[in-house]
Amino acid sequence: MARFIAKRLAISVVILFLVSVLVFIATLLLPGDPAQAILGQQATPERLAALREQLNLNDPVVQRYLEWLGGIFTGDFGTSTATGASVGAYLGPKIVNSLVLMLIAAVVSIPVGILIGSYSAIRRGKAADNATTYATLVVAALPDFVIGIVLIAVLSTNVFDVLPAVTMNPPGTHVWDFPPQLVMPILTLVIVVLPYIVRMMRATMVEALDGGFVEMARLKGVPERQVITRHAMPHALGPVAQVIAFQLAWLAGGIVVVEYLFRYPGIGAALVDAVHNRDIQVVQTIALLIAAVYIVVNLLADVVGIVTNPKLRTEPAK
Amino acid sequence: MNSEQRSAPAGGAALSRRGFLGAGLGMGTALILAACGSSATAGSFDMSGTPTPGGRLRVGLTGGGATDTLDAHLSVNTTDIARVVNLYDTLLELDHEYGLRPGLATKAEVTPDGRVWTVHLRDDVVFHDGRPMTGRDVKATFLRITDPDDPKNGAVDLQPLREIEVVGEHLVRFHLDTPVSYFDRLLAAYTSGIVPVDYDPQRPVGTGPFRYKSFTASQQSTFARNEHYWHDDQPYLDELTILNFNDDDALINALLSNQVDAIGQIPPALVEVLESDPRIDILNSETGSWTPFTMRVDQAPFDDNRVREAFRLAVDREQMVRQVYSGHGRVGNDMYAPFDSAYSKNLPQRTQDLDKARRLLAEAGHPDGITVELVTSNIQAGAVEAAQVFAQQAKGAGITVDIRRVEPTTFFGDDYLKWTFAQDFYYTRDFLPQAMTCSLPKSAFNETHMDNPELTRLVKQATATVDEGPRTELIRRAQKILYDEGGYIIWGFANQIDAYQRYVGGLVPDRTGLALSGFRFRQVWMREAQ
Numbered sequence: 001m002a003r004f005i006a007k008r009l010a011i012s013v014v015i016l017f018l019v020s021v022l023v024f025i026a027t028l029l030l031p032g033d034p035a036q037a038i039l040g041q042q043a044t045p046e047r048l049a050a051l052r053e054q055l056n057l058n059d060p061v062v063q064r065y066l067e068w069l070g071g072i073f074t075g076d077f078g079t080s081t082a083t084g085a086s087v088g089a090y091l092g093p094k095i096v097n098s099l100v101l102m103l104i105a106a107v108v109s110i111p112v113g114i115l116i117g118s119y120s121a122i123r124r125g126k127a128a129d130n131a132t133t134y135a136t137l138v139v140a141a142l143p144d145f146v147i148g149i150v151l152i153a154v155l156s157t158n159v160f161d162v163l164p165a166v167t168m169n170p171p172g173t174h175v176w177d178f179p180p181q182l183v184m185p186i187l188t189l190v191i192v193v194l195p196y197i198v199r200m201m202r203a204t205m206v207e208a209l210d211g212g213f214v215e216m217a218r219l220k221g222v223p224e225r226q227v228i229t230r231h232a233m234p235h236a237l238g239p240v241a242q243v244i245a246f247q248l249a250w251l252a253g254g255i256v257v258v259e260y261l262f263r264y265p266g267i268g269a270a271l272v273d274a275v276h277n278r279d280i281q282v283v284q285t286i287a288l289l290i291a292a293v294y295i296v297v298n299l300l301a302d303v304v305g306i307v308t309n310p311k312l313r314t315e316p317a318k
Numbered sequence: 319m320n321s322e323q324r325s326a327p328a329g330g331a332a333l334s335r336r337g338f339l340g341a342g343l344g345m346g347t348a349l350i351l352a353a354c355g356s357s358a359t360a361g362s363f364d365m366s367g368t369p370t371p372g373g374r375l376r377v378g379l380t381g382g383g384a385t386d387t388l389d390a391h392l393s394v395n396t397t398d399i400a401r402v403v404n405l406y407d408t409l410l411e412l413d414h415e416y417g418l419r420p421g422l423a424t425k426a427e428v429t430p431d432g433r434v435w436t437v438h439l440r441d442d443v444v445f446h447d448g449r450p451m452t453g454r455d456v457k458a459t460f461l462r463i464t465d466p467d468d469p470k471n472g473a474v475d476l477q478p479l480r481e482i483e484v485v486g487e488h489l490v491r492f493h494l495d496t497p498v499s500y501f502d503r504l505l506a507a508y509t510s511g512i513v514p515v516d517y518d519p520q521r522p523v524g525t526g527p528f529r530y531k532s533f534t535a536s537q538q539s540t541f542a543r544n545e546h547y548w549h550d551d552q553p554y555l556d557e558l559t560i561l562n563f564n565d566d567d568a569l570i571n572a573l574l575s576n577q578v579d580a581i582g583q584i585p586p587a588l589v590e591v592l593e594s595d596p597r598i599d600i601l602n603s604e605t606g607s608w609t610p611f612t613m614r615v616d617q618a619p620f621d622d623n624r625v626r627e628a629f630r631l632a633v634d635r636e637q638m639v640r641q642v643y644s645g646h647g648r649v650g651n652d653m654y655a656p657f658d659s660a661y662s663k664n665l666p667q668r669t670q671d672l673d674k675a676r677r678l679l680a681e682a683g684h685p686d687g688i689t690v691e692l693v694t695s696n697i698q699a700g701a702v703e704a705a706q707v708f709a710q711q712a713k714g715a716g717i718t719v720d721i722r723r724v725e726p727t728t729f730f731g732d733d734y735l736k737w738t739f740a741q742d743f744y745y746t747r748d749f750l751p752q753a754m755t756c757s758l759p760k761s762a763f764n765e766t767h768m769d770n771p772e773l774t775r776l777v778k779q780a781t782a783t784v785d786e787g788p789r790t791e792l793i794r795r796a797q798k799i800l801y802d803e804g805g806y807i808i809w810g811f812a813n814q815i816d817a818y819q820r821y822v823g824g825l826v827p828d829r830t831g832l833a834l835s836g837f838r839f840r841q842v843w844m845r846e847a848q
Contacts, residue, residue, distance in 0.1 A: 031724075032731035038385045040394060040730045044762050046469045082384040083535055090384075149567065157574040165571035168561060171534045263568045265537055272564065273383045273536060276727065282384075 005303065012295040016288055023287040024065050027280045033057055034081040037278040055081045068281055072288075078281040082274065087281050091270060095289065097175050098259070098266035102251045104182070105189035110244055113194050117201025117240075118233065124206060132202070136195035144254060148188040148261040156184065166263035175265065185262045189255070193247040200243040204236035211235065238305045245301030252293040363821045369843035374557040375822070378569050378578040379833065382562040386535035389519040390511040391463050391470035396582065396833065399508060400560050401539055403837040406511025406524035409437055409456070410502055414836065416606070416657045416746060416829040418502060422451065422512055422525060422548075426505060432497025432784045437505070439488035443548045445514050446529040453484035458515040460492075472509035474762050475751065497782035499789060500750050508832075527553040527840035536562055553840035554824070573598065573817055579844070580818035580825070582833025585699060586644035592817050601816040602646060606657045606746030607831035609701050611692070611708065611807040612765040614738050619688060623803050628678040630807050632715040633708060634670040639810045641707050642700045646815055650808040653797045655749035657829055659786075660793035665801050675715035687716030690739050694721055695729035698743040700812060705741065708809075735765045745831035749793050753777045757800065766805025773799045821845045 035051040036043050052058055068078045077087035120132040139147070156165040167181045176182060208214060209232050217231045218224070256268030263269075267286050274282035382397030390406045393399050409423040423437045443451040460482050463470045478498050483491040494501065504510065514523055522530045527549065528541035541558045561578060563569040566585055572578045574595070584592065592598050613620040613629065620626055635649040650656075651667050679688055694705035702723060709719035729740075742765050744752065755761055758777060759769040773796055780792035800806070816834045818825060824842040828835045835841065 031728040036731050037727040038394065040726065043730060043734070044469075044474055046473070050468045080384065152571050152575075157571060161575060163575075164577055165575035166563075166568045166577060168538070168572070168577055170540070171532045171538065260565050261568060263563055263565070263572070269536075269564055270384070277383065277385055278727065279384065 004306070005299070008299050008302070012292075012299070015295060016291055019291045020069065020284055020288055021065075023284045024280065027275075027278065027283055028061060030275075030278060032278060034278040034280070037276060038082060057081075064280075068284065077285045080274075080279050080282050082277040082279040082282070087285050091267065091282065091285060094265060094267050094270050097264065098255055098268065100176055101182070101185055101189065101255065101258075101264065101266060102248070105186050105193070105251060106244075106248055108186065109190045109194050109197060109247075112190070113197025113244075114201050114237075114240065116194075117198040118205050118228065118236070120198065120202045121205035121209060121236075122228065124209075129202075132198065136198050139191060140195035140199070144188060144192045144257050145261055147191050148184070148258060151184055151188055151191075152261075167265065168263065169265075185258050185264050188258050188261075189251060192254075192258075193251065196243055196247055197240065201236060201240050204239045205232060208232040208235040241301045241304035245297045248297045249294040252290045252297075363845045365820070365823050365845060369551075369554045369823060370845055371551075371554050371843070372556050373554070373844035374559065375555050375580065375839060375842055375844060376559045376561060376578040377834065377839070378561045378563050378572050378581040380563045380566060380569055380583065382536060383564070384536045386533075386539075386562070387519070388522040388530065388533055388539070389470075390459075390513050390517070390522070390524060391472065391509055392519075393471065393509070397539075397560055397562055399832060400582075400834075400837040401533075401541075402511055403508050403526075403832075404528045404541060404558060404839055405522055405526040405530060406508075406513060407443075407526050408506050408508065408510050409439075409512065410506040412503075412506050412830060412836070414826055414828040414830075416748075418506055421506065423505070426502045428499070428501070428784055430784060432499050432501075432782055433494045435492040435494070435501050436485075437490045437492065439490065440548060441488045443525050444546045445525055446523045446544060446546075447514075448546065449514065451512065451514075451525055452487050453490040455514050456490045456512055457482040457484050458517070459510070459512050462513070462517065463510065470509070472504070472507055475504050475507070475754075497784070499781055499784050500748060503748060503751065528555075528558050531557075538562060547840070549840065554843035555839065558839050570817075573819070576819070579822050580816065580834055580842075582816050583699065584815050584817050586646040586813070586815055589644065589646060589815055597820055598817050599820050599822075601814075601818065601825050601827065601834065603814040603816075603827035603829065603835075604648065605811060605814045605829050605831040606655060607698075607744065607812050607814065608650060608654060608808050608810070609698050609704060609741055609743040609812065610654075611704075611809070612737070612740050612742050613805040613807070614765075614767045615803075615805040616767040616769070617738050619682070619684070619690065620738065620805065622682045624678040624682040625684070625688070626803070626805065628675040628682070628715060629712070629717065630668055631671045631675040631678070632712040632717055633668075633807060633809050634711050635668070635809045637711065638704060638707055642704045643810065643812050646813040647810045650810045652801050652804060652806060652808045654744070654752050654800075654806070654808060655747055656811060657746060658749040658793070660749055660790040660797075662794050662797045662801070665798065670711070672714040675717075679716060684716075687718060689718040689720065691720045691722050693724060693729070693733075693737045693740040695724050695726050695741075697726050697729055697741065701741050701743065704809070735763060737765070740765065746829055749797070750777065750781050753796065754781070757804070768805055770799055770803065 034055055035048050035057055039047055039051060071078050080087050080090050083090055116132060120129045123129045152165050154160060156163045163183050164181045167175055169175050169178055214227060214232050217227050255266060256271060259266045259268035270282065271286045379397050379400055381395045385394060387393065387398055388401055390402055393402045407422050409421055410426060411419050411421040413419050422443055423439050425438050427436045439453060445451055460479065463472045464476050464479060478494040478496045479492060480495045481493040483493065485491055492501065511524060517523065527544050527547050529544045531540040531542045533539040538559060538561045543553055543556050547553060569581050570584065570588065573581045589600055593600050613626050615621060630652055639645060639647045639649055651665060653662060655661055692705050694702050696702055705721050709721055712719050756763045756765065757768045758764065758774050776792050776796040780789050780796065783789040783792060814831055814833060821844055822842060823845060825835045830836045
């Protein structure tokens with residue numbers, strides 16, 4: 001298993017390198033450069049020339065890329081052309097903000113999803129199961145921004161007005177210093193990912209409950225609670241881990257819309273801003289980060305899959 | 319040509335949101351809200367009587383981002399302008415009617431030849447750090463703006479400026495290379511905010527009604543009341559916070575959930591919905607802001623004036639204003655600067671005439687109609703919608719419009735000012751500065767590539783004419799040329815629409831096109847609920 005993980009990690013590094021090259025090329029293909037993007041309509045030749053000089057945009061692109069790549073190994077992600085600050089200092093707090101959102105959303109949605117899915121499977125065919133099935137189908141079909149808008153309309157404006165609609169923390173404070181402001185974005189993310197976890201958990205749980213080993217356990221007189229928690233659930237969790245991983249990876253990329261809607265100061269908003277400003281260093285760093293989250297999360301899912309499925313624990317003979 | 323009343327593109331925010339969420343979504347929340355009805359009860363506020371001192375105003379604006387700055391002379395986006403107007407004062411000021419009034423200077427006098435402007439400074443003005451403002455600071459300010467190695471926003475306009483002479487502590491003389499009859503208006507541009515001799519944007523010191531407290535780019539900035547402000551009783555507020563929003567939805571939600579007190583520039587389509595909320599007031603300001611279609615007069619097919627005329631006649635201006643601005647605007651007559659006292663009001667209003675348009679196209683060699691590409695972008699609220707409505711209207715005249723939508727950075731990229739048929743936008747300006755900016759061969763933003771010797775001569779002569787009577791005559795003749803042969807289709811002027819909580823006082827309609835009374839928050843005050 002260690003060899004498997006090592007191999008996957010090596011591949012991950014190669015993928016990250018390719019991602020950085022691709023993103024770099026993609027940003028170069030965008031028309032205009034940072035100076036033009038920053039000045040917009042104000043871009044007279046004199047001001048463009050002055051700003052390009054200030055931003056070192058006259059250096060060859062390959063040199064700029066290599067300097068950036070070289071910097072990564074020393075933990076220096078370069079300088080943001082839009083802000084003039086170091087990318088690390090600029091993105092650091094935003095990364096933390098996004099991670100807080102993602103982690104809480106994950107911590108809430110994973111157990112809740114597993115519980116609802118399992119309950120649904122146990123009550124298969126009954127009213128509660130049917131209701132869950134319909135609800136998850138409907139919610140899964142809704143785009144995230146629709147969910148967010150409905151939540152805002154119901155919970156933070158005219159109808160109930162119990163939660164703040166947008167995140168607004170004064171400079172020098174953290175977003176988590178104001179917990180009510182976190183509720184809406186987290187709730188949106190939870191509602192977005194929950195249906196998939198519930199449906200997958202229900203499906204695999206149903207399969208497990210139909211399995212011979214569950215029947216055997218029941219025949220042997222194992223209490224039902226134990227049948228479910230000791231025998232059925234572990235079997236169902238392996239495949240669900242893959243779905244959860246996929247959802248978490250989605251959170252990393254899809255957080256953009258939610259952050260936008262709630263004015264949440266995370267990497268999503270920063271990414272949109274950076275693309276608009278042609279801030280290549282920032283775009284690349286965020287793209288690399290999201291790619292890294294994808295890779296790590298998928299790796300973890302594979303590990304969980306192996307741990308819960310003995311058949312996969314040994315590598316096939318060569 | 320100055321950057322007065324020019325603003326940044328609408329901001330990546332708006333575009334990106336549309337990219338992600340699709341146009342039309344902007345109305346999502348509000349429509350849901352309208353459907354839900356309003357259960358919240360409005361507090362009762364007595365807004366009559368004298369302003370109440372104190373309070374903290376929270377203002378939400380879109381259009382900012384990571385490039386936000388506090389630099390007095392580098393403002394690019396809306397939030398920059400809002401900050402600059404409140405941190406720094408100008409020598410003269412524009413009032414809400416777009417007229418000139420004294421600012422840091424009590425008056426500005428010009429010699430009959432229009433080349434020397436003498437400015438009398440107030441003697442009771444101090445900077446935020448307590449030092450008095452003098453003529454030396456004024457000189458340093460304009461030298462900074464026009465620094466040839468690092469020109470700032472207003473530099474293009476101030477090109478004729480040759481020398482600034484500090485005559486006394488509170489007397490400054492501006493010497494110009496060429497006469498500029500409207501130089502006093504340049505002194506009132508928000509890009510000409512006065513800063514001290516040792517100005518450092520890292521430590522933004524000005525003479526404005528509010529002083530710097532904190533600033534986080536793309537997030538928010540906070541300013542405290544300037545206790546030494548030269549204006550009687552103003553500002554009323556203790557504190558001003560300007561919050562960036564990247565999205566209209568979030569902006570409106572923040573207002574509805576009472577997280578901000580006032581928001582700038584809301585989509586016109588939402589006016590009715592917000593108006594129905596008893597807690598919210600709408601500020602609807604007529605402005606001289608315009609989003610023209612730009613036809614290059616030096617390129618086929620628009621090098622033939624009959625084609626340009628046909629395009630102008632293809633537009634149903636009333637319908638454009640109704641559909642693009644939801645009726646919150648006025649029709650245009652292919653001339654800019656409607657608030658200029660010299661604006662030609664007696665030229666006949668152009669209206670849609672499809673038959674004549676077809677006939678003109680046929681005469682110009684397009685009997686079977688014509689196909690053109692229109693480059694559009696989300697450069698200002700309503701631009702893309704205007705392109706779409708125009709494409710519909712033009713069909714009737716045998717004009718097929720292929721809309722090519724690009725993002726703002728592309729629009730303002732290498733091909734900006736080179737598109738054959740596109741759009742642009744400008745805030746309120748007077749005729750001469752506007753013509754200098756966009757209608758002369760050497761103009762910095764001559765998107766239509768106008769090169770009409772008679773027009774150029776008239777504009778230059780008017781610029782050099784200090785006497786208002788003859789100047790008006792020259793301007794009217796120049797406007798006639800634009801009306802007859804220009805490359806712009808100026809179909810309308812947009813209203814600026816803002817929204818605020820009922821307890822906010824002091825906001826009045828403003829013609830500049832800048833949001834929330836031209837961002838003059840020093841006159842704003844807040845009432846406690848009764």
